[in-house]
Amino acid sequence: MLLFRSEEHVKSWYQKQGVPTGAILTLEQPWELARLWYTDRMSPDWRRRTPTEAQAVFASLGLTGEFWRLTAAAG
Amino acid sequence: MESEQVIDTAVRLEVYRFFVDQGRPPIPAEVAHAVGMDQASVEESHRRLAEGHVLVLAPGTPYVWMANPLSAIPTPFPVEVGGRTWFGNCIWDALGVVAMLGGTGTVTTWCPDCEERLSVSVEDNRLSSGEGVAHFAVPAAHWWDDIGFN
Numbered sequence: 001m002l003l004f005r006s007e008e009h010v011k012s013w014y015q016k017q018g019v020p021t022g023a024i025l026t027l028e029q030p031w032e033l034a035r036l037w038y039t040d041r042m043s044p045d046w047r048r049r050t051p052t053e054a055q056a057v058f059a060s061l062g063l064t065g066e067f068w069r070l071t072a073a074a075g
Numbered sequence: 076m077e078s079e080q081v082i083d084t085a086v087r088l089e090v091y092r093f094f095v096d097q098g099r100p101p102i103p104a105e106v107a108h109a110v111g112m113d114q115a116s117v118e119e120s121h122r123r124l125a126e127g128h129v130l131v132l133a134p135g136t137p138y139v140w141m142a143n144p145l146s147a148i149p150t151p152f153p154v155e156v157g158g159r160t161w162f163g164n165c166i167w168d169a170l171g172v173v174a175m176l177g178g179t180g181t182v183t184t185w186c187p188d189c190e191e192r193l194s195v196s197v198e199d200n201r202l203s204s205g206e207g208v209a210h211f212a213v214p215a216a217h218w219w220d221d222i223g224f225n
Binding site for chain 2: 054069070
């Protein structure tokens with residue numbers, strides 16, 4: 001999960017690598033994802049999210065569709 | 076005898092506490108000393124936490140490579156919070172370090188395409204400056220197939 005200067009730079013880089021691009025997010029989306037995902041990581045009560053819970057976090061940020069579908073817990 | 080869940084929680088909390096405090100993860104002996112357990116039990120706990128995708132161990136060892144969002148090795152995602160620096164595993168994790176450590180900090184990285192330096196700052200849990208777009212190469216269901224790559 002990398003940060004690029006712009007969408008054009010994403011396309012340019014992956015074209016040079018010869019592999020297809022994945023999902024491109026605005027800067028706000030990974031920040032909100034980070035905030036929702038990691039704020040409580042050092043809490044005694046933290047537990048790993050279930051796939052359903054993780055999917056709900058993605059959906060709350062507009063991250064839906066096949067790319068974001070979980071078959072097992074992630075993160 | 077304490078349950079594995081109680082042990083794993085104590086070990087997890089100590090790994091993160093030490094990592095944030097010292098800027099590197101603890102070795103099992105240091106965790107054992109801190110939580111009052113023997114080293115073998117800590118190593119077993121590390122393995123359970125790794126199987127549960129809570130920690131990532133350096134291959135073939137009981138040593139912590141990642142305690143997400145933190146990386147034990149330098150990466151292209153240094154994070155500055157309060158005058159100190161840690162490393163995230165990716166842009167999501169680097170921003171996660173900021174979130175985990177209070178919501179104010181700066182991530183610096185480099186565009187892989189043009190190698191231009193990019194920085195993203197967060198203040199009081201709001202993006203305050205930065206440019207760029209994030210790219211996720213691997214679909215979510217496969218993130219843990221090769222977490223080091225991802």
